[in-house]
Amino acid sequence: MLNNLKPQAPDAILQLITLCREDTRATKIDLGVGVYKDGTGNTPVMKAIRTAGKQVWDAETTKVYTNLPGDPAFGNVMRDLVLADSVSADRVSAIATPGGTGAIRQAFELGRQANPDMTVWTSNPTWPNHVAILKFMGLPNSEYAYFDAESCTVDFDAMMDSLKGVKAGDMVLLHGCCHNPTGANLTLEQFGIVADLIAEKGALALVDIAYQGFGDGLEEDAAPTRLLASKLPEMLIAASCSKNFGVYRERVGCLMAVSETAASAPTTQANMNYLNRIAFSFPPDHGARLVTTVLSDPALTADWKTELEDVRLSMLGLRTQLADELRQRTNSDRFDFIAEHRGMFSRIGATPEEVLKMREDFGIYMVSDSRMNIAGLNPTTVPHLAEAIAKSCK
Structure with missing residues (x-):
């Protein structure tokens, strides 16, 4: 065969x-x-990761599984890092994933669970693996205009014109900062305009944020994602720790979902847990624990921020x-x-x-x-x- x-x-x-x-x-x-x-x-x-590694090694007494969504502490520190207080914590669900790529895949799966007929809109160009995963999954993919090759800047008017084709129940994938592959980003004001369109269309935003801290700073790079969270009733965020924590081979990712209400968040969380179960059961823990250790210790956090x-x-x-x-x-x-x-x-x-x-x-x-x-x-x-x-x- x-x-x-x-x-x-x-x-x-x-x-x-x-x-x-x-x-x-x-x-x-x-x-x-x-x-x-x-x-x-x-x-x-x-340096902060190396120190955290020693602390984890010294404190670790078992290699037993954590939970289907991973250690809850990891989800909490990632929520604080990416979303801060832009949305109520009881509306946010989170799962650990094998890298940011795993978070993207689970986000597509969750969107399909919610709407089997959705089309996923990606920027032209986008990270090639976005499109490759969608093709493999058999999910419809439409492109929206983004990059003007002549000026090497964002063509925002063309982008907005493209997004007029978005329908209710579709997913719109946005790069939270440091657009890959172009390096050209929307302004915060433009993100707000896009958020209004997505809300008007009744679509679901998926933010891929893989480079927080590499652009204009940790807080500045998170600002567009936080703005979207504050304006939209629901959204998904796929975050990667590979670059900003330098843990490439540890494969540390996190998928977060903002539900419309705190009452609906447990159902969202249960569906995310289910997707982890059928994909790989329990997510890897070591890299996530290193990140959690760094972000839970003020001294290590300060060292990490300085190096970043x-x-x-x-x-x-x-x-x-x-x-x-x-x-x-x-x-x-x-x-x-x-x-x-x-x-x-x-x-x-x-x-x-x-x-x-x-x-x-x-x-x-x-x-x-x-x-x-x-x-x-x-x-x-x-x-x-x-x-x-x-x-x-x-």
């Missing part, structure tokens, strides 16, 4: 990793894989440096948007042919749609990238 299986298309980013690894040029730069790297090219373990802020400022510095280098080399402001984008990624508007030229001539490895990982740079490699862009892009 297994002979009936069909080959799967290779993952473009994993292919890039292999190509870059095989490149012998000392000047090569890997801007494909979405992980943070420090100035030495290492993805470090955060250093990471954020480092990426902003690289963005500014690259924009300045490109302004000098092109004698134009064409690439100034790079300094305005936020998060790990920017899509720079290069064609696939230009991306290939940069790879062949300069050893620059970025996704063919010209999405690049800013965190893959350091101050000494920025000039080389700027030279490659300036000489390869028309």
